Amino acid sequence: MTADEAGTALPVQGACYVYGVVPEPTDRAPAMDLPAVGNSQTQATFVRHRGIAAVISAVPTDRPLGTPEDLHAHARVLDSLAAATTAVVPFRFGTVLPDVRTVVEELLEEGRDDFAEILKRLHGQAQFTLRARYVQDAVLREVLGENPAIARLREEVAAKDEDASYYERVELGRAITDAIAGKRETDTAEIQRRLAPFAVATAHAEPAVAEGVVNASFLVPQDKWAAFEKAAEELAVQWHGRIQLRLLGPLAPYDFVDEAASEIEEGR
Incomplete structure (x- = not known):
């Protein structure tokens, strides 16, 4: 997903919980069939941009994060990605951005070269x-x-x-x-x-x-x-x-x- 696409095809409405960054997937399925942080009824999905992708899910803003269920959900998504993808850059627990456009423009675009290099170094490990x-x-x-x-x-x-x-x-x-x-x-x-x-x-x-x-x-x-x-x-x-x-x-x-x-x- 590019910055322009983020405005018309939002995979997540509102605030986004960010698990990490992976190489851009080739399919459009959700990242994991696992409960997401803050909301067990939603799943993690991808926001693609120029060869990389952020793994995100919708997150509630009416309560603080940090329950044991939240911590476990964060780890389960990341560890499942580690077993299923060629590389993953895990983010610390509690990373929340205001919307998908911010994920694309301020995370993926600004950090693209560094993320791509880290993913290259971690490839297959x-x-x-x-x-x-x-x-x-x-x-x-x-x-x-x-x-x-x-x-x-x-x-x-x-x-x-x-x-x-x-x-x-x-x-x-x-x-x-x-x-x-x-x-x-x-x-x-x-x-x-x-x-x-x-x-x-x-x-x-x-x-x-x-x-x-x-x-x-x-x-x-x-x-x-x-x-x-x-x-x-x-x-x-x-x-x-x-x-x-x-x-x-x-x-x-x-x-x-x-x-x-x-x-x-x-x-x-």
Whole structure:
């Protein structure tokens, strides 16, 4: 859809929720048969412009966005696009523009060259995210078995009154935390060694919980998806009962769009 067409063939009336940008589709069907953000009765659709397209849906303006259903709808549309299209530039949750003409003229037209270059860099790739966390009892047994001094301190603390053993308990907690930190570093490196060869880029984030190992994201070409998933499954079998692994994907490349955009900016 061009700017002129936007005035006569509106796929969405009024305010538009914008999920992201994709290469221009060849058909005119809705993007996804999934509930849209803010309105489960509508679907996402495309606004085309010069080889690219924004993925949008009608959005209500009489209430704020941000319910769990809204967040899930946003992710479902983007991740479905990642699995079904050659590339997608995901937008942050809550991107709303006043109308289709604004989407065309101020988003697609002004940003066309950058979007086209980012889509080219992400072509045929999707994000897989691995969330790893320790089974608490199992990792504690490992720490005690591998560190006799920590095991002895734990026995001494257990034999004393809680008030009398305050400083020993603080020391014990610090020692266990340090030992687990060492394991976390080793296990994160093993995840990287086993899975990174299938990816063109990786990103790691610190886990949000104490028993977390790592949240690792991998940008994987489509022809390596199966091999990547197999390698992750083998790691899960090896660590069964010790580390819980959860693999998400294919996803939109949330963790890699900024990097691609930065590379484009640096190349100018």
